[in-house]
Amino acid sequence: MRRVVIIGGGITGLAAAWALRQTLAPPEIVLLEKSNRLGGCIHTEYCGGFLMEHGPDVFLTRKPEASQLCKTLGLPLQKTNQDRRGAYLRHGRELYRVPEGMSGLVPGKILPLVSSPLLSRRGKLRVLAELLIPSKADETDESVEHFFSRRFGKEAFSTLIEPLLGGLAGGEAGSLSMKALMPHVLRLESSYGSLLLGISRGSTQKAHSSLRSLSGGLSSLVTALESVNLGSIRLAHEVTEIKKTAKGWEVGIADQVSLQATDVILAVPAWSAAKITRSVNPELTKLLRSIAYRSGTMVHLAYHQVAPSRALDAYGHLVARRETGSVAACTWSSVKLTGRAPAGDLLFRIYLRGTDLSDEAALSQARTEMTVALGITAEPLFTRIHRFPAALPQYTLGHTERIAELRNKTSSCEGLFLAGNYLDGVGIPDCIRTGLHAADCALHRYEENSSLARED
Template sequence: MTKRVAIIGGGITGLSCAYYLQQRTAESGDGLRITLIEAEDRLGGKVKTLRRDGFVIERGPDSILKRKPEGLELVEQLGLGADVVTNRTGRSYILKDDALHPIPDGSVMGVPTSLRPLLKSGLLSMDGKARALNDLFIPKLGDFDDLSVGEFFRKRLGDEMVDHLIGPLLSGIYAGDIDQLSLEAALPQFINIEKRYGSLILGLRETMPKRGKSEGQFATLTTGLNAVIDALADALDSEAVSIMTGVEAESFEKDDNGYYIGLSDGTAVEADYVVFAVPHRVAERLIGADFLRRDRVAPDTSVATIAMAFAREDVEMSKDGTGFVVSRREPKAITASTWTHLKWPHTAPEGKALIRCYVGKPNDPGIIEKTDDELVAIAIKEMSGTVAIKGEPDFAVVTRWPLAMPQYPVGHKRWLAEITARLARDFPNVYLAGASYDGVGIPDCIRQARSAAQNITAS
């Protein structure tokens, strides 16, 4: 019998789920009829590239972490391997007291592995450095299931280390409150290190592979990450997969024949299997089951990216750098600035520079309501002193992402295990996948999509 599968959401999660379903069905010969429902007129969700005047501008994500294999594996399978480039490694800085401080050499997520760079750094006060070194002597924290990232690192390394280094570095991934963020969900490797060694500094020294000349940890496509979305859409066979764009899933019901999804154009899709590849708040509303309701400590964070194109001679910055993140104690709206043409040389044509700034913090949701001109002016003003900007940008592209960065509160993993079990019991053959659940990065989303596809074809 042909299985009817509905996928709600046409971002990287929904599209890669359709792709893996098609692939596995072709291998097994099972019949499968897939309908992918996407509310926007375009596919891709947060993956969105703009190509303009020779620039490659990522409006959402700009890179794929190489260490998590699912991202580049998919890129290879789609035949895009020749377009993959690795980031140029340069110095990354922290902006504190209006000055740029290099991230101390050898640190991992801000945690030092060698003492000399930490001691030489202007980032921490003498007291802050002494407190960080206490990590070598503080006994193990004892048994715990989960803690906030903030609490854990404050206990081991002190407040300065968290506010000036670890917090800003993590904010690029979670854009949330580090004192609410689950350590188990975000940085589980540090729990293992602490339980084994106590000291994070010693534990990292023991466990980190000794690196020679460091290679970039990220990859992207010279054609822009949207090429992955286009290749996925092209790879889907219209005989097996029908893609509906500009149509929102508005209701979800279960009856004896399976599931029934009501759409904004008045039609409906019936399915035996449903994958919710949308943010959790959408899945929660559509499924409407009490057990999915989440008492949120904080809503998902709204962010915006501000990409600015300049003539190269109009901007001056440290040539060995690739950008900076901003200390949590710095009174600024921008949270980071990437010198994109230095990190990814293919993104700007000869003689041009591309700078991308980020705004959006949990306690600053209104920032994305500002006009484009206001956001550009804020970005330029707050960079002055660290990047010398002589002229106006040739053009700027502001992209707002309301409620885009999912927050994983303490206990997130336990919550996920509980709702997954309840879902399997009360809504068999319904799956949740994507950034709200088991990792926010593109490779995490692809892994979850592949796992949902495996579950469907295996059942």
């Protein structure tokens, strides 16, 4: 009997389980999740008419996997409020509009950028000088900080790009890899010789993407995937180790009898996969362990009929790293998406770098941010604090080579497949793609083996 064991019940593992089930003769599927709930980083909570997303709140449509999966499962997509699009950057006590079209770090339009009050006259001239900066001659990896400072100057980098990056990928821009995080931007440089030239020819417009969510929150996707996989899921099953056997794999589970599997899909963070594979291949484990992760804390604040000191006409604001405190971003949740708070009430979520602050200190920083940025001093109706230790992988310099090496090492472990957000993008669509791909590889291996057996 063929049994595929999926380790990890986040969106990656659930998508893999769903894909395995789509074949005419699916194998036996067992999904093992160490915690008491599915979804991993995806976690929606309802309270008194407020809908809080402790983890992701939207996904991109440019990468189609998430929207397609939702449609297949019959989940209607929810648009973000189009008339409030955009974001602000907080510098000191002031909020400045992020120049239109800057969502993906590369300016989508030139005019809003060079007319932004965020940049000095000198900074704007340096941005325009990008047209004359020659392309990089070699193909070695370059840090995000080095790339954007080289092309647009240090001022544009530290004032604009670095805070935007904090809201997207986070981490230290000086160590993040352009090759792994923004290959499309590198292509723009190599194709046009200049990013601004590429933009003026409409190249970034084509890549325009929309944000979507689900009216019941992103956990509705988890619930839908859970209901099609019901018989396969085992919660509170922490995998401690996998070992190669003559017939496949032995999956060791804490305080439980181990399971035999023909194939194993590892849909857990790289640091967890490193522990699980320690007796499979030491080099594989070392590579998995070398992938750095970032931690964060999400603080929700719910308010009843408060009047902010400014119009809430965007999805939120970002805070430059050079500002004091740990606040990286604030989502104006009930403005970004409808149905997040009862009529007349407001919901905000503040993302803090790291998990070191006590509840009291995290809350104090969040409330100070509400006062400084939005003039809200009122006592919140309620608050929530949610920590994500080592949740987001950092695509540091050399990441693409590390992943190529990782794939190479895994290919020699027959019946073992890796999936997750450290491989090919951190977003939900990326995770779904790696989950579907791992399932496809497992099924393909089975088909190949069956046809070989028939030939014999």
